[in-house]
Amino acid sequence: MSTTSSLSYVVAEAASKQVVLHQSPGRYLLSAGLAGALIAVVLTVSLKLGQVFLAGGAAGYYIPTAGFFGVALASIIFCKLELFTSNVMYFAVGALSGRCRACSLARSWVMVYSGNLLGILLFVHVYAGAGGMGVLPQDHLLFNVVAHKIHATAGEIFWKGVLCNWIICLAVWVPLRMTGDVARLLMVLFLVFVFFFSGFEHSIANMAFFALAFLHAMPGLDAAGVLHNLIPATLGNIAGGALGVGLVVYLLERHTLSE
Template sequence: MAASNPLPYVVAESARKRQVMNSSPLRYFLSAVMAGGLIAVVLIVSLLLGQALHLAGSPMYYAASAGFFGTALCTIIVSKTELFTSNVMYMAVGLLSRRVSWKELGKSWFLVYAGNFTGALLLALMYAQTGALSHLPANHLLFDVIGHKVHADSWAIFWKGALCNWIICLAVWVPLRLSNDMAKLAMTMLLVFVFFFSGYEHSIANMAFFSLSWFASAGVTPDWADTLHNLIPATLGNIAGGAIGVAALNFYLERDTLEEVGHSLSKQEAALAHS
């Protein structure tokens, strides 16, 4: 079903997420903590790779960072942990299909957002204990990226956030049409490359950027005002891109697949009743 009709699968997943959240909020929160940590640990490797090529004078340093970052979303999808940006899409579809209430949608977004932030912060703290953040040069790629994020216009950040999560949610949605696992992974990696290389704003990745900078000894260290200047419009943009650009639009375009699946299930139930 998932290989040809993404919408029924996403509806079923939203119902599963709702059930887990309501029966075990701590489990749901810890799943989000793990996803936030995964984002941070992959971002660290992306920065190390980009910085090494930057020091070598390669113009491909940012492309290398962008190309590797898709590993994070692939891992999160396979492990079925909770990432805020994709959770926006799942729960919006759940709301539209009446599997999720407005209250449950808000609860899910809050728990996952807080869990992602906690995971990113904890991973940055653990990484700092290795001493790796103690000797970063002031011109490190990490600080260059953060400088652009905290000095950007709020409206520009919002639209970069919307474009980001439109692409990120498509990186979850589009592979559901494919049956080959390698093709799914490749499609996800390529679409994540599009978002990262374009310089769009992913609120959870930004949490990881900021968390790493807070434990570094040099360079740009944003305060809470700078952090919120970025995270608030980036988060709102992520919600718009995922909930409207992917969830609502695809629900409208593909809602007939729900009717087909429902009709098919009814026929199966009727056949079993007469057997």
């Protein structure tokens, strides 16, 4: 896409999301729920894949885990589902352009965040009925990752959240400037790999990590540890998406909206 059409596209999408938000809130929530469920199911496969390599003693066990997780965001982008992290960028640009109201921005973020969580919890409930991942060893990859997330400082979590959604929103924006579905798909996968492999904090993916850890009775995990991570991670995601990408790109390209 050209510079003009990429910014115009995001503004138009934000305006379209606002219409659905007000006219069909049930459909909006359902879209967010499906996005959350996709995050959870792909994360489950990613963890099982990584565990195979970890159990085999492979030093690069986290590479396949990070590489496969991009399937989730690619599916969400191409199906135009509502994911909190990318939604932050869309509505920030929509508000800056004047096409979206501030109250719609706040309402959208709350509804999408809640819908993503509901989708994750529903998937994990069904997954529990299917036996989950079985009895996990104490050194399982899931437990190792979650332990790092709840024991990091709030400041570290916040800045990792900023970096995460800066990259995630670039994974949404950059493909708009490209032609060809294969090229766009590869760019999404590569950028998602960057954030996941780096250990940055994605609030919605973290919800899935915690839900799966609770399902498999991770020792020492409690609500306080979850909130210690999710609050700064969410705030960081908002800053990274709304300011790091939304505001910056809008300031760089706003002149194209009048062309």
